[in-house]
Amino acid sequence: MYGSIRNILAILMLLNAGLYAQKSVKMSVSASEMFKNDTFELEIKLENFDSDVNIQYPRFADLAKIAGPYQSSSTSIINGTMTKSVSLTYQFAPKKLGKIVIEPAVVTEGGASYKSNEIAITVFEQGQNTAASQSRDMFITAELSSRNVYVGEMIKIDYILYIKPEIRLSMPSLAEEPKFTNFVKEQEEFSREKASTLTQTVYKGQKYNMLPVRSYWLTPTSSGNKVIEPITVKVPVEVKSKKRRSPFNDPFFDDDLFSGFTNYADKTVLADEIKITVNPLPDAGRPSDFTGAVGSFNINSTVDNDSIAVNDGITLKVIISGKGNLSDIALSQPSIPKDFEVYDPKRTVQLDRNSKNSGKVIYEYLLLARTPGEQLINNISLSYFDTKEKKYKTSIGKEHRIVVTGDAAAYADSQRPAGYSRRDVEVLASDIRYIKKNFENIYDISDKGFDPDRLGVNAGISVLLMLSAFFGRLYILKNLNDTALSRRKKAVKNANKRLKNSVKALEANDMLKFYKTLDEALLKFIADKFNISHAGIISDEIIAVLTEKGVEETMRNDLSGLLMKSASIQFAPSKPDSKEMATDLEKAKNLMSGLNERLK
């Protein structure tokens, strides 16, 4: 318990020591330019000092002290930082004309001494230069940091409103913002204090109060003579209104409290238009990696570790610092070996306070080592156009050698982070594919093109084929008919030949052979007559065909009787009878000649 309290106390003490920010002494005046009879205030501000200090005041030699010093103190905490300040305020009047320099104040505390800034004021004779400048109640000036610039070179433009001190006014507002064609603009934010504090000044021999209206940072995007249109500001000016009669007719109500509010009337003030010459960036000597950085820059790089194990990461930090169009700077990718896995860099821009064109740009690359060995990271460079020396320059950063130790296989197998996908095969260069080493066919160019002769020959062959098939068929059909005719014609002749066998069998008294040959002769005769095959012919079919052809019944009966008889004798032979066989032979001969007559 006791220990924890002591800890808390220690932390509080540490905080106390850390929280008090820098000690500083500042000196400021309410007006830096004035007439001889004017007075001004001088403030010496001590920040974060203890009360026990020794202050050595400047010698106010050319000044007459009218009042002071008044002391005031304040404490503020901004972003956790405590600021304790003590102010000493004097009122002075200048004793001479021209420039008066107020030396710095020195504060000593505990042996260390802190010096403030030096202040110069200018005192004019009243009415000086009045002939030269026409007295105007209020006007706006535009102050440019430069009127002759290069494309990409930033310029600052300040619009300041000047008002005669006797005019009382309220916060001016912007009626119309100029169109900054061909420029990229960035507006500078004013603090509330700055935007609403009138500062006394002398402009061309006249005393004025001045008030900053707007400030822009402009980056020209194209070359040529550019014109910026005037800015228009509405200034509410106090108007002394006629006192209306009080409705109560009582002097009591004529008091300021009741006599109504202050009236304001808008007055429009225009600034002059501004001409700017924008020069193009020269083509001569432009580095190939130039990406539009204009100004003056310096490149520096660091790695957080130059010896790592496989799968560990390092951070490569590239810092570009300097003055110029920092926000537009694009760093070309340093050459990082393929053995590293590179993630898209994180880019941060840190601009200096109250400035848009100075500061630094930081690129942070996260590299994961995937293969062991010594790796070289180089080519960290930035090419820019130096506007002062009017030529291109390249700022080159350091080389980094990184030793990667360990086993590459570890990555390939187990150590692959979850959700991490394998890399695509990277294409290093593109080239045409290899030639063909052999071929199947090669063609004679003289064969190319449509040849009607060739079509004719082929179509002719085709037609000839079909014609020959047609005539071939005709011939075959005709031939088939011819064989039938000759068979018919030869039928009797062949039948007589066959009957000779029957006569032989009759003479040999071989009844079985006789009827077999007789039967055969008859059937084959009819088969020849009708041009049908000998095999498998049946007597019933023959009778049917004969009936169809209109042969008489007696002749048909004779034929079927004879065929039946010869068939039955062949299957059941009886005793041969030569007489009967002779009559049957005669009968067959008669039948044949009869049929021959009928079937011509």
Next chain:
Amino acid sequence: MKGHFMKINTLVVLLLIMKVYSMPVTDFDQANLFYEKGEYEKAAAAYEKIVSGGYENGEVYYNLGSCYYKTGDIANCIVNYERSLKFMPEDTDLIENIKIARLSLVDKIEEQSEVPFFTLYSNFRSIFNIYTSEKAFYISIILLGILFSLYILFKNTGAGKFILVLCAGGVLYSAVISYTYYDIYSDNSRRFGVIDQDKVSVLSSPDENVNSKELFYLHRGSKAEITRSNDMWFELSLDEEKKGWVKKNSVIEI
């Protein structure tokens, strides 16, 4: 006796094949050797010798285009790759090389990609080139003749119906082949040219006097259809709108 005849027969066939193939094959191998050694100009000359000797195929033009790519002659490279494309339209190496060759062109011209109405048909078509499609066409004519002859002969027999079906198939096949041949032939009849100068102004009429206005510029390697020509001039057409005349000597015809 019969064996002797066969021997003589094969010898004649072999001699014929030798006559046709021996010369280009050795030249082709010779040219390939030059290419392998990196002597691209010599290789290109050797391939050109095959073509000027009256022979062509996709592989020769492909290798020739590659030689010209290596020597930096992008116009001739494109010309020969385009010629090769007529023989091997589906070759992936060739398609990839054409893409790479086109990277170095100045003009961005949209290739008029003809959408095939039948993938099946376009696949079938890609089997053929101008030579083989003509051969297939003639073979189909003879085939039709044979089929119809067979039908005539065997009309009334049992095989008749079967042959009729074959005939129908033959007619269909011949129709497809004929169309393919016609398609390839008409594609081959279209003339294309490739610009062989760094920058050519395309004129509104085929003369160089004041009447002729400069319509647009074309740069080396750009391909355009030749729609008309006379002694000295080609009329080039990129599309319906961009059409004009260019001198013949600044164009290589594909």
